[in-house]
Amino acid sequence: MSDLLPDLLPNARPILLVEDNPADLDLTLRAFKRRHLLNPIRVARDGQEALDLMPQWLAGEPLPLVVLLDLKLPKVHGLEVLRQFKQSETTRSVPVVVLTTSDEDADIESAYQLGANSYILKPVDFDKFTQVAAQIELYWCALNKPSRQ
Secondary structure, eight states: OEEOSOOSSTTOOOEEEEOOOHHHHHHHHHHHHHTTOOSOEEEESSHHHHHTTHHHHHTTOOOOSEEEEOSSOSSSOHHHHHHHHHHSTTTTTSOEEEEESOOOHHHHHHHHHTTOSEEEEOOSSHHHHHHHHHHHIIIIIIIOOOOOO
């Protein structure tokens, strides 16, 4: 787990990116870097790593502004991560955007039933992915009014 983009705003809440695929991780980070995203990006490379952050938030570390969650993760599947995030009083209010390659109806329905705030299919083309990153940044980092937890 690491913070891969510098914290340019000392009080900016991080974005948690839960992604195991190195190519998708690189694509996402490059897209946000191209957008000059000011929020720090925290990375968890599997579902268990994401869940292991929960005690840190209970201890007072700033909650993520938004979680970008892949579904097909090692150790703990993304849907289970989503379920645990939305069941916890600490993280329930944090928006979770499923960002995945799965276009399966069962995954989409399960994600929304478990409390996903959005479900976005990952484009494979860098320019299209940069457009998706711009929309994520605009909505979740600029327009959306987050919980103050």
